[in-house]
Amino acid sequence: MLKDFFSKKRKYASIPREEAKQDIPQGLMQKCKNCQKIFYRKELIKNLNVCPNCGYHHQMPAYDRIASLFDEGTFEEWDKELTSANPLRFPDYEDKLEKDRQKTELNEAVVTGAGEIDGKKASVAVMDSRFRMGSMGSVVGEKIARAIEKAGEHSLPFIIFTASGGARMQEGVLSLMQMSKTSVAIQRFSAGGGLMVSIMTNPTTGGVSASFASLGDYNFAEPGALIGFAGRRVIEQTIREKLPDDFQTAEFQLKHGQLDKVIARHDIKQTLSTLLDIHQAREERS
Amino acid sequence: MKQVLEFEKPVVELREKIAELKTYTEDSEIDLTDEISTMEKRLENLENDIYENLKPWDRVQIARHSERPTTLDYIELLFTDFLEFHGDRLYGDDEAMVAGIAKFDGKPVTVIGHQRGKETKENIRRNFGMPHPEGYRKALRHMKQAEKFHRPIICFIDTKGAYPGKAAEERGQSEAIARNLMEMAGLQVPIICVVIGEGGSGGALALGVGDKIHMLENSTYSVISPEGAAALLWKDSGQAQRAVETMKITSYDLKELNIIDEIIQEVRGGAHRDVKQQAGYIGKVLTDSLNELGDLSKEDLLEKRWEKYKQIGDYAELDSE
Ligand SMILES: [Zn+2]
Numbered sequence: 001m002l003k004d005f006f007s008k009k010r011k012y013a014s015i016p017r018e019e020a021k022q023d024i025p026q027g028l029m030q031k032c033k034n035c036q037k038i039f040y041r042k043e044l045i046k047n048l049n050v051c052p053n054c055g056y057h058h059q060m061p062a063y064d065r066i067a068s069l070f071d072e073g074t075f076e077e078w079d080k081e082l083t084s085a086n087p088l089r090f091p092d093y094e095d096k097l098e099k100d101r102q103k104t105e106l107n108e109a110v111v112t113g114a115g116e117i118d119g120k121k122a123s124v125a126v127m128d129s130r131f132r133m134g135s136m137g138s139v140v141g142e143k144i145a146r147a148i149e150k151a152g153e154h155s156l157p158f159i160i161f162t163a164s165g166g167a168r169m170q171e172g173v174l175s176l177m178q179m180s181k182t183s184v185a186i187q188r189f190s191a192g193g194g195l196m197v198s199i200m201t202n203p204t205t206g207g208v209s210a211s212f213a214s215l216g217d218y219n220f221a222e223p224g225a226l227i228g229f230a231g232r233r234v235i236e237q238t239i240r241e242k243l244p245d246d247f248q249t250a251e252f253q254l255k256h257g258q259l260d261k262v263i264a265r266h267d268i269k270q271t272l273s274t275l276l277d278i279h280q281a282r283e284e285r286s
Numbered sequence: 287m288k289q290v291l292e293f294e295k296p297v298v299e300l301r302e303k304i305a306e307l308k309t310y311t312e313d314s315e316i317d318l319t320d321e322i323s324t325m326e327k328r329l330e331n332l333e334n335d336i337y338e339n340l341k342p343w344d345r346v347q348i349a350r351h352s353e354r355p356t357t358l359d360y361i362e363l364l365f366t367d368f369l370e371f372h373g374d375r376l377y378g379d380d381e382a383m384v385a386g387i388a389k390f391d392g393k394p395v396t397v398i399g400h401q402r403g404k405e406t407k408e409n410i411r412r413n414f415g416m417p418h419p420e421g422y423r424k425a426l427r428h429m430k431q432a433e434k435f436h437r438p439i440i441c442f443i444d445t446k447g448a449y450p451g452k453a454a455e456e457r458g459q460s461e462a463i464a465r466n467l468m469e470m471a472g473l474q475v476p477i478i479c480v481v482i483g484e485g486g487s488g489g490a491l492a493l494g495v496g497d498k499i500h501m502l503e504n505s506t507y508s509v510i511s512p513e514g515a516a517a518l519l520w521k522d523s524g525q526a527q528r529a530v531e532t533m534k535i536t537s538y539d540l541k542e543l544n545i546i547d548e549i550i551q552e553v554r555g556g557a558h559r560d561v562k563q564q565a566g567y568i569g570k571v572l573t574d575s576l577n578e579l580g581d582l583s584k585e586d587l588l589e590k591r592w593e594k595y596k597q598i599g600d601y602a603e604l605d606s607e
Contacts, residue, residue: 087543087600088534107604138599145596167487167509169518172533176509177545177598179488180495183467184595188588191472207509210448210488214464229459229488230450238450248455258458 032056048265057202057222057265061104062111062128065161069124069269070115077113079146082139084108090170096132104130108139109164112147114156118273120280122159123151129163129203136207137168141178144212145185148196152188157195157276162213166206179211186215195279199268200227200250200259218260218275221250222268227258291347294555297336300329337554340504342536343527346512348504348556349484355561356415357384357399357442360482363565364572365390365397373424377457380421382413382449385428387437391573396432398425398493399442402483416449419462422492426466429473438476438576441493446511448489463492470495471591476579478572480550481505481537482557497591498575499545501537502568503552507545508535545598547575 030041034056044051048068049058060068066075086093101107109131114123125147127134144160151158168175186196198216200209202225210229213219221227228248236243246252250262263271290298304325311318340348348354361368365388372379385398400417403409425441432439448459470477477496485494485507501507510518512526515533519525534540537549550571557564579587 081604083602083604085600085602088532090532138601142599142601169510169515171600173507173509173535173540173545174543174599176487176491176507177595179464179491180467180471181595181598183464184471184495184592187468187471188592190468207488209460210463210492211467212464214458214461215468227460228455229448229463230455234450235452235455239452241452243452247452256456256458258461 033058050265055223055264057224059129059163059202060265061130062106062126065126066111066113066115066124068265069272070117071119075113075115077111078150079112079143080107082108082143084137084139084171086170087138087174088170088172090172093170096170100131104128106131108143109134109136110140110143112143114151114154117269117276120273120276121156122272122276123147123154123156125158125160127161127163127201127208129165129201132168134162134164134203134208135166135168135175136164136178137171137175138178140168141175141181144178144182148182148185148189148194152192152194155194157197157279158189159197159199159272160212160216161199161201162204162208163201164204164206164208164213166208176207179207182212183215186212190215190217197272197275199263201225203227205229205231205248214258219258220261220263220268220271221253221259222265223250223262225250227253289352291344291351293341293344293347294336297329297333300325300332304329333554342530342539345504345536346506346526346530348552348558349506351556351558352404353558354483355557355564356404357401357444357482359561360442360565360568361388361397361399363562364569365395366392368397371428374420374427376423377420380413380418380424381411382415382417382445383421383424385424390440390576393576394435394437396428396437396439397442398428398439399482400445400490400493402444413449415445416447417445417489417492418449418451418454419457419459422448422462422466425493426469429466429470429477433473433475436475438478438579439473439496440572441477441479441496443479443481443485443490443493443507444483445486445489446484447486448492463488466492467495471595472588474584474587476576476582476587477591478575478579480568480572481507481546482568486511495591495595497579497587497594498547500548500550500571500575501540501546502550502557502564503537504556505537506535507537507540508533543600 029038030044031038032051035054037053049060084097110127112125125144196216197218198213200213200221204213204227253259254262307322368388370386384401388397400415401412402415403412478498479494479496481501512529513523515529516525517523540546551567553560553564
């Protein structure tokens with residue numbers, strides 16, 4: 001029948017149309033969160049998870065970020081074995097952690113280590129919002145503090161990519177205290193002349209925004225990233241006023257003087273490379 | 287009228303009954319002395335029973351008591367020659383934060399603290415003790431000055447949190463808090479922090495990086511309010527009581543988690559029962575802390591501060607693959 005013929009044709013067309021794309025096994029295709037256009041996943045990944053159509057920056061898995069940044073084969077991971085305990089004996093916390101470990105193949109919401117960017121050595125911490133929304137618990141705080149300390153010992157620049165919904169509720173006040181712990185580490189590193197670069201990605205909110213994310217010598221952000229202290233809903237309820245759409249975006253923060261620069265994902269490596277180069281040149285002279 | 291907390295209602299009721307009987311005895315011929323003394327004995331037992339066995343939720347009620355002493359109450363009783371100073375030199379003066387210089391035990395100090403109001407009008411002026419960025423920047427300005435003039439810093443923590451408002455975000459609430467955390471880490475003078483009421487989240491922590499962190503017995507320190515936690519965890523802010531137990535936010539919890547140094551004893555039933563006596567308890571701990579820290583070199587002070595924060599956290603290690 002004519003109807004069958006058409007549906008068949010759709011299925012086997014070399015360029016799948018929108019309807020047909022939905023039939024294709026999950027994982028092969030991905031829809032842009034912003035413009036809803038559908039792409040091959042591989043195409044998106046190749047484009048650093050930036051929508052080729054509208055430029056929307058989707059979240060980036062930590063290891064993909066590292067691969068996009070460091071010269072091949074130079075990255076060495078630190079403290080991979082650290083994993084969350086359940087200090088408050090919070091119900092269901094361990095199950096949730098285990099689920100996220102399997103889903104993301106990560107041990108926690110941050111990956112730390114060091115590698116070379118265009119031949120220049122740097123340490124890095126990359127948060128991954130797929131793991132417990134990138135929330136900050138004891139392990140995230142510990143790994144970041146250790147990475148900063150190590151960067152100081154080896155006179156390496158420290159670069160951090162933040163992606164976090166804020167506190168790790170299941171670790172209560174221990175989560176809050178990671179804000180101070182990491183900040184004290186940064187102060188020591190900074191006082192010793194260490195260079196820190198913070199790159200805020202979507203989302204960077206709450207306790208992470210109010211600690212290390214804001215403490216770089218340079219604070220950058222990716223386009224469209226949500227950045228702020230308090231949540232939109234909480235603010236709207238408090239002030240009984242609707243907030244503008246662009247509230248707490250990277251562009252909003254830039255306009256209000258809170259960022260040095262908004263950098264598209266494709267330009268981040270080049271900007272970091274130049275920045276490291278300028279800092280190195282200074283060191284060589286002195 | 288005095289605010290009566292839920293858990294202490296039986297005590298208050300019994301106390302009223304005794305007072306009633308006493309008045310009655312005075313005006314009548316009937317002698318009720320025996321009955322009264324029995325009831326007084328019962329009151330004493332009841333008070334012991336209730337106040338010596340406070341549950342976390344009871345402590346939250348005390349921490350939020352409308353007459354709970356504030357930063358300025360303690361400043362008046364603990365310090366001499368207090369001079370309050372204003373402004374962050376950048377935007378404005380945030381009255382949710384007070385700061386100034388004074389003498390403690392005859393020695394110069396810088397004092398900073400969150401400031402709530404006790405009645406509606408003052409609360410509005412002080413934004414219910416919830417600072418904007420300019421509050422934190424005012425605090426930092428005073429801390430830097432303390433460092434310049436070698437004065438120890440004493441911080442009183444008492445806030446539900448940093449203000450979640452539009453203007454606060456526009457002026458960099460995150461940056462203001464983050465900067466305080468970092469700068470406090472490096473100040474080359476002793477810093478003593480005392481949580482006197484509610485210690486709410488980042489807004490409390492922004493005065494909370496120091497060499498000694500003490501908490502009044504019935505104060506709280508938490509990453510989120512009990513109501514907020516309940517709403518997030520169980521989609522029901524009415525389960526705040528349950529959240530308090532799960533989230534571990536009392537002074538005893540924080541001591542057990544190795545986060546704070548000392549629990550400062552409170553007047554029975556809460557600090558509001560006797561502010562003078564309470565100030566005395568705080569003063570004693572401040573004296574001890576200042577003496578202890580005063581003996582340290584600047585290098586040791588900062589090294590110990592780092593070690594203090596470095597150990598906070600609880601994690602495990604996977605077997606290496
Ligand atoms: Zn798109």
